[in-house]
Amino acid sequence: MTRGDAGVQSTDVALTTILTDTQGTTGMFSDVHITGCCNNSNFDELVSCFVDTNQLCRHLVLTEQTRINRVWITGAMVLMLRQDEMNSRAPVAWDYPGASAGAGKPMMSPTAPRAAEMVAVDVAGGSSHGGGSQSGGRRMGEFVLMREDITPFGLPDLMKASAEVLGNGTLGSAYKAAMRNGVTVAVKRMRDMNRVGRVEFEQHLLMLGELRHPNVLPPIGYHYRKEEKLIVSEYMPRGSLLYVLHGDQSPNRLVLDWPARLRIAVGIVRGIAFLHEKLGIPAGRLMSMDGADFDAPPPPPPHGNLKSGNILLNADLEPRLVDYGFFPLVNPAQAPQAMFAFRSPEGTTRGVVSPRSDVYCLGVVLLELVTGRFPSQYLTTTRSGTDVVHWSAAAVAEGGxxxxxxxxxxxxxxxxxxxxxxxxxxxxxxxTECRPSMSEAAWMVEEIAGGGAS
Structure with missing residues (x-):
């Protein structure tokens, strides 16, 4: 273990990003005041003794008081998944007697919750349990890799990776995983995705993985179990549009000027218009037994979860849409809480969403880009942020x-x-009838970018 500029370091992953705060809540991670530097010569063994990372911090033997930014842990993806499992307290249907992970060290404790044990065991084992991939992709044990143009990796590689928490959203927690083979990916642990069985889930993921557009980020692999689903995609170094606009308060933060915001807006509408073309289902009519026809229920929104937190930026600030097309997979009971489309007026009042609900979500993002304000629409309980929809509509009505x-x-x-x-x-x-279609909205944004007349 060596002392570096950022504090105490070992090998790979930031411990501070996986700690819960003193109240035991999750989702927000920050530097932690730990008094000094760990002298232990085998840090991995020390880590393996603790399932609760708060216990680990309290146990560290220190030599001096220090404000540190990072403590690094090998194989921390397993620890992160354990901590996430314990905090979510979600039931899991696993049954294995033991596990190992990281650099071959035992990663379980006799007092550890069974849910945490099971996550570690499955991800470390990498053995197949039947129900193979139906089409496409390479099965690497319990992991299916859908891309042929990247270095092959499997679940054990992911679990031994250097990991960092990227965020905790309505559909699950996201992590950055840098593997020893040099490949860095984003891993999302999905919740509430039991609407369909394994065959339907795999077919749907393989279909999403075949989508190709410069502003859409398709999944490159997945791991399936009934109560555990990991979806892997490319890692975008700039993070989300939400983070760039509102979260980064560092002195060297990126400030988006007008050309950058307009370019991002154009990329967003191109990506979402593409998804509506490829994933959209035409509205239809049904016929009753007596021959009368009537409107069928509206088709689901092709994206369903469009918001700035699900718009990632690459190194060139090109937007890439993520978390799209999951509507058919999410449990109906959890969908109103998990999918941002349900924050539209028709979603909140009638519990009904459609492709025009995606248009509403796009409107919120465009208003966020122009005003620079954090939309209160993203929040469900906290009274903060700005109601950009009503605020902007009132200003337009008054000419302000x-x-x-x-x-x-x-x-x-x-x-x-x-x-x-x-x-x-x-x-x-x-x-909804006052909103443009998605293709019309995309055309209007493209016209602004092209300098067309108002």
């Missing part, structure tokens, strides 16, 4: 749109920023 434009982009955006705000307001109309 310019006052809402983020000062960072006001000079560069000019009339184009005002026009984009108006498009956002139209997309977020309370009545």
């Amino acid at each position: 749109e310019r006052d809402l434009v983020d000062p960072v982009i006001a000079a560069g955006g000019g009339e184009a920023a005002v026009r984009l705000l108006r498009v956002g307001v139209q997309c977020a109309s309370a009545e």
